[in-house]
Amino acid sequence: MKAIAVIGYHHTGKTTTVVNLVRELCARGYSVATIKDIHSEKFRADTPGKNSALHIDAGSKLTVARGIYDTAIIFPKTLPLNEILPHIVADFLVIEGMKDAPVP
Structure with a gap:
C-alpha cells in the first residue's frame, strides 16, 4: 500500500485535494482508503448514551x-x-491531516 498525506492549515483546500486525488486514483482502477484526522473536541465517532457507545x-x-x-x-x-x-487493505491510503504521520 502506498500512502500520501495532505497536510496544511485550516481552510486551505486539504479536503478538496483529498477528494480530487481519491476520485482520480479510483478512476484509474486503484482501491483507495482514507483517514481524516479530526482535532475538534466536539467530534466523536459515536454519540454518548446511544447503544453502541454503551458497548464501549x-x-x-x-x-x-x-x-x-x-x-x-x-x-x-x-x-x-x-x-x-x-486494518486497511487498499492500493493507496490518503491521509488528511495527521501531521505526525511518517508519510510523504
Missing part, C-alpha cells in the same frame, strides 16, 4: 456499528497510525 462504556475494545447505509468500526481511544494500518 462497558469495556468493549472494539465496537462495530452497522447501519442501513454504512458501517463504523469504533475503537475507544485515539490510535496511532501504526495501529490503524493493519
